[in-house]
Amino acid sequence: MHSLRKSISPSKMLAVVLLSFLSAGTSYGIAQARTSSFSGEFGGSTGSHFDQSNNQLDGPITALRIRANDRYIVSIQVRYGDSWSNTEGGTVGSSSNVQLFLGEGFVQVLGRFRSHMEYLAFRTNQGRIFAFGPSFGSGTFFNAEPSFPNTVLRSISGRSGSSVDAIGFHWDTDE
Template structure:
């Protein structure tokens, strides 16, 4: 029975096992799945040394809890109705330093400053969109971040350029 449950979870489209970017370490966090609303915004707080202190995700009109530590200067990116995040670029050293979010409507938003090792994250299937985040935190901020990709809750307004048939 346990083997069947494990295989079912690993095979599901909502499995949270995924690639984490950054050095990692510390306390794990993840956004709670929202089965009714798409991601409609991202809010990031950045500290004086350029370290990502915290992150929040907005689903529909409600913000998730703030993940990681308090402090820093807050920036946010609010998506248009029907708009979805389809790719992320970023950099990290010991802590997350930079994120750029790309949408299916050709818009993008950047947080922080590029510094350290870079990464790119996007879904393996072109019609998937960002549906959640997970990562790890230490005393000074975020040490790692990962992205959950799944089908949008609201129909895509445009076909992403990386869509495959």
């Protein structure tokens, strides 16, 4: 036993301790990554890129403000906690507001697109559904859902100009 203690130098011991911390951090990161997922990007390739991932630091999604006309989704604005995001898209068309209940979150988004978003329907974990844009059209349909249970929509990203050209959905736990 005495010879074993003698064979491990202080620098080797430090290396073992550091390696233990690094591998512990890695396994924690892997566990964390299993709650987040991404769906998309759905839509066209024009417009400027936007990403609201940092907005989720203000809290969970609590409301939506979507503007649509008879052909497509013009703009989207999301309230994270008590703070509204930038409006992504244009200013024409009629605006609709959706307020979520405490503890309610979006768990599915159905949509249709061509060169921009034509239609979006959001379903919550309490069974409510909110639809925006024309229900008819010949665009491509998509169904966006989180990859892991007990997760909700936490932020959006995509492309916009005078309309919402493309959109992606970032899912995670509602913390």
